[in-house]
Structures are given as C-alpha cells and as structure tokens.
Amino acid sequence: MNTIFQTIKQVAFKIDEAIKTEDLGYSDSENSSGEDQLKLDVQSDLIIEKAFASVSIVKNLVSEEKEGVLELNDSGKYTICYDPLDGSSLVDVNLSVGSIFGIYEGELKGENLIASAYVVYGPRIELVIAEKNKKPALYRAIGSDFKYVGEISMNEKGKLNASGGTQQYWCDYHKTFIDDLFAEGYRLRYSGGMVPDLHQIMLKGGGLFSYPGTSDVPKGKLRQLFEVIPFAFIYEQAGGQAINNKGLRLLELVPSHPHDTSPCFFGSNYEIEAMKKAYGIEDK
Ligand code: F6P
Numbered sequence: 001m002n003t004i005f006q007t008i009k010q011v012a013f014k015i016d017e018a019i020k021t022e023d024l025g026y027s028d029s030e031n032s033s034g035e036d037q038l039k040l041d042v043q044s045d046l047i048i049e050k051a052f053a054s055v056s057i058v059k060n061l062v063s064e065e066k067e068g069v070l071e072l073n074d075s076g077k078y079t080i081c082y083d084p085l086d087g088s089s090l091v092d093v094n095l096s097v098g099s100i101f102g103i104y105e106g107e108l109k110g111e112n113l114i115a116s117a118y119v120v121y122g123p124r125i126e127l128v129i130a131e132k133n134k135k136p137a138l139y140r141a142i143g144s145d146f147k148y149v150g151e152i153s154m155n156e157k158g159k160l161n162a163s164g165g166t167q168q169y170w171c172d173y174h175k176t177f178i179d180d181l182f183a184e185g186y187r188l189r190y191s192g193g194m195v196p197d198l199h200q201i202m203l204k205g206g207g208l209f210s211y212p213g214t215s216d217v218p219k220g221k222l223r224q225l226f227e228v229i230p231f232a233f234i235y236e237q238a239g240g241q242a243i244n245n246k247g248l249r250l251l252e253l254v255p256s257h258p259h260d261t262s263p264c265f266f267g268s269n270y271e272i273e274a275m276k277k278a279y280g281i282e283d284k
Pocket of ligand 1: 086087088164165166192193194195221222223
C-alpha cells in the first residue's frame, strides 16, 4: 500500500506542475459522462496512468476520464478508481482543484474500499490519506517532499454549509433543511470544487457538504467510485458521517456502472442527524 501512496505523492507534483504551466484549453474529446475534456484533464489522467503502470500491486485502473477498466498487472491486488483533476473547470479562474483516489480490493463497491487519498492543489499542495482504523493523515508539500502535518478529526458540529445542486431544482424539504441551517448561523462556503470544499469543512472541524438529487438530476452529479465513496471513507475515519438521500451510508453503495452517481451528504454528526430529520429518515 505504501508504494501506492508514494506514487500518489509523485503524481501530485507532476499534476501541480501541469496546472501551473500548461494550456488551459479544451481537448477534442468528451469524457464518458459527456462532459468536454480539458487538455489538463487528459494530461493529468495520463500522468497517473503512466505512474501506476509500473506498480505491480495495482491490477486495474478506472479513471473518471475514461469509459472502461484499464488492466495493468494480472498479478496485482488492487483497483484504483480516480478522478485525475476534479473541478478542473476552476483552473482558469485560479481556484483550488484536486485529485481523488479510491483503492478497492475485489468487486468495485463501497464496502471493498480499503483506503483513499486526495490531493488539493491550492496556494499549497496538500495530501490526505485514509486507511482503515486510523484517523486520516494530512500532509503538506514542502519543497519536493510531503511532510506529515497531523491527523484529522471532526467535531460533533460545525459552522460551514456547502450546498450544491441547482437551487431552482431542489425539492421543498431540501430547501427548508438548508435554509434552517443558515437560520441557525451556518455560513456558506462553496467554491464548486468538491475536493477543496470537503477539505475545508473537515479541517475547520465540521459542517455540511451536500449535493442532493434534484428534479433535473435525480441521482445527483457526483460519481460514486471516484468521488463519493473515497470521500465517504475519509469523513467516517475522521469521525463524521456520509450518507445518501435515503440514509444509506455511502460506503454501502454498490454501483452498477463505473460512472454511476449518487446524491450525497457529508458532514459532522449534528448536521447529518439534522438532514435525516428533514428528509424523514428513521434511524435504523
Ligand atoms: O464533479 C465535478 C465538480 O466540479 C465537483 O468538484 C463539484 O463539487 C461539483 O462538480 C460542482 O458542481 P456544480 O457546478 O453543479 O455546483
């Protein structure tokens, strides 16, 4: 597993370099969700693919930027599902973006995720790694290496509210829930980049990040294997919760297609309990 984390550290520097120096235009292609691909998306994907090609414990790669499964090493044990440059459309306005990695053993479903990691490319490069039975570990790039900063632990209740999804298409009870949090004193923090938005909430102790199902996109926008499940693991390891609109732990999701999406709610305990009440979800 350490080889995988070392590889993630190496690709983080390469992708950061590409973000800082490369062309910000569109490529000629679309990704499998029908979104136009930026040259930087394609390039970041290639950087990751190249780096893992020689890591023998990695069996397969599944990229947010590609349709199928890329078979790497027959004798490998793990499949890495990754989003090479999440929020890439924010690079041209110079906001933070990130890379997300979910490491699965066996069938691609939430309960087989055994570790996850993400990188934030902001004013500084930060890396968070989460493994079973441990608090997530935060690292920061200093020079050409990552230095351990400390473990991440969320409070019972936070102050921040990152509410995604087009408001025009929210259902009434979701709107009431979000409005009630603001009426309680929560402050809006939403950049449109899942990685920096979830990172901010975790490092500031807690709060809520939501991307609900809406009337235009009933299954939400965020992808289970590359975005939702890896972050659910990190939030749970940090002492928070991560559930869907029915109250199911996101770590229990079983995607039927690599690019399936899910409504998602990540937060500290207080906000997730409030969400369950607002959505009429009974405690199991
Ligand atoms: O999945 C890509 C992404 O850019 C996420 O990083 C982010 O949370 C979300 O989409 C933002 O979506 P919207 O623009 O609908 O708020």
